Amino acid sequence: MSTEHDHQHQNAHHHGQHDTSSWRTAASATLHCLTGCAIGEILGMVIGTALGWSNLATIALAVVLAFFFGYALTMRGVLRAGVPFRQAVKIALIADTVSIAVMEIVDNGVMLAVPGAMEAGLASPTFWGALAFALAVAFIVTVPVNKWMISRGTGHAVVHDYH
Structure with a gap:
């Protein structure tokens, strides 16, 4: 990034605008x-698999723990910025719900689609390879979702006001 770009980004940030063009x-x-x-x-996949749980129970635990x-992690940073706990919860919900939901749908779908995973x-x-592959696919699918949300000042963009 150029110094000029950094200055423009900081200037836009201080005026409540968000960098709508940044894939980074x-x-x-x-x-x-x-x-x-x-x-x-x-953690959810390891616990569910180790305990011999059904696919549904294992995925349910993994999803709950992922959320x-x-x-x-979002609240940790926001709380460090001095935001009260209740407000930090609201910020985390606004910032991460869609992103986590997309990521969980994709990665669990991939895990179910990989034969024997x-x-x-x-x-x-097979288990670890499929899990790594599932998380990589979820990342690739979720980046454009986050870009779209950030460009509209929603999603993770709300957290940037506290960093």
Whole structure:
């Protein structure tokens, strides 16, 4: 990025506008979302698989944990900025719900579509390979969603006001 671009971005940010053309911003927001989703998704898949749960129960746990960790990571930064807890919860819900939902639909759909992935044990390269592939596909699909939302001042754009 050029210094001039940085200045324009900072200037627009201080006036409540959002960088509507930046794929980098969308990728960064998606990577942030992916971090929380991946923690929850991996933990849920590991727990459900280790306990021999059904695909539905395993995916349900993974989704709940993905939302929990996704929101928690957003709230951590917002709370550090001095925002009260209740407001931080609202900001996290606004910032991340659509992104996490898209990511979870895609990555769990991929896991179900890869033959044998859900039945493979934790020691199986099939399980881990499919999970890594599913998260990568979810990232690729979610970046344009986040770009669209950020360009409209919604989604992860609301968090940038607190960083």
